[in-house]
Amino acid sequence: MKASPIIVAIDGPVLGSCQGLVKIMTDLGDEVVGFKVGIPFIIQCGLESLAAARSRIRNGLLIADLKLADIGDIMVRVVSLVKDYVDAVIAHSFVGYKGALDKVSEKLKEWNIKLILVASMSHEGSRELYDRNLDSIMDVVKKANPWGVVAPATRPDIISLVRNALGADVKILAPGVGTQGARPGDAICAGADYEIIGRSITESPDPKKAVELIALEQEEALMRCRR
Structure with a gap:
């Protein structure tokens, strides 16, 4: 079965423990494209939990959402702490x-x-800084030649602009689906490859069922926008 174009945001302990988060990643490993692990998880649960997640995710991407913003040497030093566990x-x-x-x-x-x-x-x-300077941001992105970029599901027009600027080779990951208001599938219709979804899945009493329902909504959205 093909994984749904969902990246699950793992931002902090749920179900009362870090083990609960690792279990969610284990249970959903074949259902979604991957997982975006945030700084709260890394600080609260430690590298041991990150290593445990790495050992149990067979096919999916494991992304460290470090939001790096420093000089190069410091950013490299930060990544060196997690490089053995993430993709x-x-x-x-x-x-x-x-x-x-x-x-x-x-x-x-x-x-x-x-x-x-x-x-x-x-x-x-x-909107105050990033969106107003999108042309300059795209210049920086092109120089750095990344595998992917983050663009907001809450503003599909920005996704379309980013897609037009970068072409088809760069992956677009779109956060903001669910709790922040964007509907499943709308970002993909605008040009994103994956939708990043957190609380709608991690805080659900049945995360696997939540993924199934979101995937169905994505498919329905794609059918509408491709007509």
């Missing part, structure tokens, strides 16, 4: 290329880890 890391693009993302990009290639850059975010405040 990709997320960094901010506003820090620029020279002396920052250039060093990260080079080191991640050496470690065979995918770079994902934030092109815009799903909250309203992202």
Whole structure:
């Protein structure tokens, strides 16, 4: 069975324990494309839980959502702490290329880890800086040559602009589906490859069923937008 174009956001302990989160990742490993593990999980649950998740996810991506935003040497040092457990890391693009993302990009290639850059975010405040400077952000992204970018499901017009700027080769990961208001499938219709979904799945009494229902909504949305 093909995995649904969903990346589950794992941002902190649920079900009363870190083990509960690892169980969600284990149970959904074949149902979704992958998991985006946030800083709250890494700090609260430790690298042992990250290692446990890595050992139990057979096919899916494991992304460290570190939101890196520093000079290159520091960002590389941060990634070095998790590089044995993850397939990709997320960094901010506003820090620029020279002396920052250039060093990260080079080191991640050496470690065979995918770079994902934030092109815009799903909250309203992202309009104030990211969206107003999207052309400059795209210039930085093109220089860094990432595997993927983050663009908001809450603003499909931004996804379309990012897709047009970067072409088909760069993956677009779209957060903001569910709790933040975007509907499943709308981001994919606008040009995203994957939708990032957190609380609608992780806080559900039946995460696997939640994924099934969201996947069905995605399929229905795609049927509407492709007519």
